[in-house]
Amino acid sequence: MLYFALVFALLALILFWQSARQRMKAGLPGGRIIYTDTRAWGALEKPLYEPELGLTGKPDYLVQQEGRIIPVEVKSGRAPAAPYDSHIFQVAAYCLLVERTMNTRPPYAILHYDDRDFAVDYTPELEDALLDALADLRRDEMRREVPRSHEEPRRCARCGYRQECEQRLI
Numbered sequence: 001m002l003y004f005a006l007v008f009a010l011l012a013l014i015l016f017w018q019s020a021r022q023r024m025k026a027g028l029p030g031g032r033i034i035y036t037d038t039r040a041w042g043a044l045e046k047p048l049y050e051p052e053l054g055l056t057g058k059p060d061y062l063v064q065q066e067g068r069i070i071p072v073e074v075k076s077g078r079a080p081a082a083p084y085d086s087h088i089f090q091v092a093a094y095c096l097l098v099e100r101t102m103n104t105r106p107p108y109a110i111l112h113y114d115d116r117d118f119a120v121d122y123t124p125e126l127e128d129a130l131l132d133a134l135a136d137l138r139r140d141e142m143r144r145e146v147p148r149s150h151e152e153p154r155r156c157a158r159c160g161y162r163q164e165c166e167q168r169l170i
């Protein structure tokens with residue numbers, strides 16, 4: 001289980017690095033503001049796992065709506081003006097996991113912040129961008145050294161890998 005947790009943590013990090021490039025390439029959906037009823041949200045007992053991609057993840061909640069299953073990710077704090085790309089990729093990964101493990105494709109996922117909710121449409125373009133990022137991740141796993149992809153000390157300051165990273169900026 002630790003391995004899977006590490007895979008997903010690494011995935012989140014790589015996707016964060018790559019988000020700017022992916023956004024330009026894919027034209028990621030920015031997220032629609034929606035109103036949700038949290039009483040319909042059900043917690044998951046265990047993570048979803050997709051063996052072909054070696055991908056695992058656990059949405060905070062799943063919502064059943066008219067036969068559809070919508071993953072929900074809860075973020076603490078106030079909502080940004082638009083969801084961060086890393087958050088969009090995270091919920092896209094949950095949509096992919098739901099589709100492949102439950103045989104139903106979520107039309108969108110919900111990003112829930114303290115003061116606002118966004119719906120992120122799970123479009124074919126977003127799915128393609130996610131699969132491209134996963135393929136890049138696989139390639140990078142084969143490489144011994146992956147160069148830092150940014151020049152932002154503030155990002156390193158917030159990074160959970162800072163103590164071990166030889167490329168940190170601060």
Ligand code: SF4
Pocket residue numbers: 148155156157159160161162165166167168169
């Ligand atoms: S410390 Fe900086 S360079 Fe190293 S992994 Fe974190 S964000 Fe990237």
